[in-house]
Amino acid sequence: MKVTEHNRITVSARRWPLLSSPWPGFIARRVGSFFVATWIILTLVFFLARLLGGDAVVASAGLNASPEFIQARRAELGLDAPLLEQYGRYLGGLLTMNLGESISLRTDVVDLIAARLPFTIQLALISFVISVIIAIPVGMLIALRTEGSRSRGTDAAFNGVTGLIAATPDFVIGVTLIVIFAVTLRALPAAGGNGPLAYILPVTTICVGLIAFISRVVKTEANRVLKEEYVRTARSMQLPTFMVLSRYVLPNVLTATITYAGLIIAGLLGGSIVTETVFGWPGIGNLLIKSMLSFDYPLLVGIVLVVSMMALLVTFAVDVLLAIVDPKSLIVKS
Structure with missing residues (x-):
């Protein structure tokens, strides 16, 4: 009996049913969309948050804090680094579920x-x-x-x-x-x-x-x-x-x-x-x-x-x- 291409596909589908199922592609696309959307939201919020103005370090330190203390606090939080470098560090911290430290509450x-x-x-x-x-x-x-x-x-x-x-x-x-x-x-x-x-x-x-x-x-x-x-x-x-x-x-x-x-x-x-x-x-x-x-x-x-x-x-x-x-x-x- 001559084996046609259709027969090969049919036999392959029976042996590997997932190959003929739309579910793997569906899940892969949804998972991909999830990570892309998460990255876009994170990026937008990270940079737009800086547009709020104000200085959280100064606000949390109080009016009597010395300039040296404020500068040391910024360095401790990594806020003295360039913005893109801060962004890169934040992305790296996500891999270990590290979202940083709250400036005002001084808590993780x-x-x-x-x-x-x-x-x-x-x-x-x-x-x-x-x-x-x-x-x-x-x-x-x-x-x-x-x-x-x-x-x-x-x-x-x-x-x-x-x-x-x-x-x-x-x-x-x-x-x-x-x-x-x-x-x-x-x-x-x-x-x-x-x-x-x-x-x-x-x-x-x-x-x-x-x-x-x-x-x-x-x-x-x-x-x-x-x-x-x-x-x-x-x-x-x-x-x-x-x-x-x-x-x-x-x-x-x-x-x-x-x-x-x-x-x-x-x-x-x-x-x-x-x-x-x-x-x-x-x-x-x-x-x-x-x-x-x-x-x-x-x-x-x-x-x-x-x-x-x-x-x-x-x-x-x-x-x-x-x-x-x-x-x-x-x-x-x-």
Whole structure:
């Protein structure tokens, strides 16, 4: 029997299935994009941080510090070297997880971030989980109620309320909650991160906007899916509404929702600065504000780098999850 080129490829694919799989190329490209994006963010922040002005060494040393002490401190931190040389040293330090020393706090940057980051992650994840649990059912119910241009009043009210909430800044929501529940009713603490009660106001502040945004996405996607032929076919078979929604509508809605969810989580990790500041939350956002006010370049660059890498990892995980849920997207992306 003559062995053709097609047969050779087929036999090779059976022996080495990864050679015919799009996954290796997909993962390689995503990993490459991760490192390139991390390097670009690091480079931009490293050089742009110097545009803040000010002198962190002078600010941390105090007004009575002698010029000799300030010069010695700069030399100790390596700030007397040319900027490109400092950049090269910083890149080399990353290989050993050395992000330098905070100028203002005189503590290792990694230790400072490690102490604060768990509070930010807890706040972000708790807020996200609660928002998703509430927003998905709400969006599905509104989609069912407004399907086929029915109940236009409900549709207009939902869009108006959620649009107004989503457009309201977090600090306005946070301050309002503090005035009502902490100052007037004195039922909840207004600041700090100790105890379960301390989570209620900051989590609520974040959840209000998230629920409005996610429920709008779910409602829009559910309305689109409800018009598909396979959903109409399932309904014509007189299947229970819950079965139609859970088996045919929800999986397709979740594909779009997962994409937005990844962006939301990534945004929460780096965008909780306002909420943490309003509530005095001991997270990474508060630390970032302090580093900017004190011109603490190593701390500022370290925080932005860590938060950016976490956001990129979340995006990478979402891409992989979407490829698993919808293999067609894997083939297209590859």
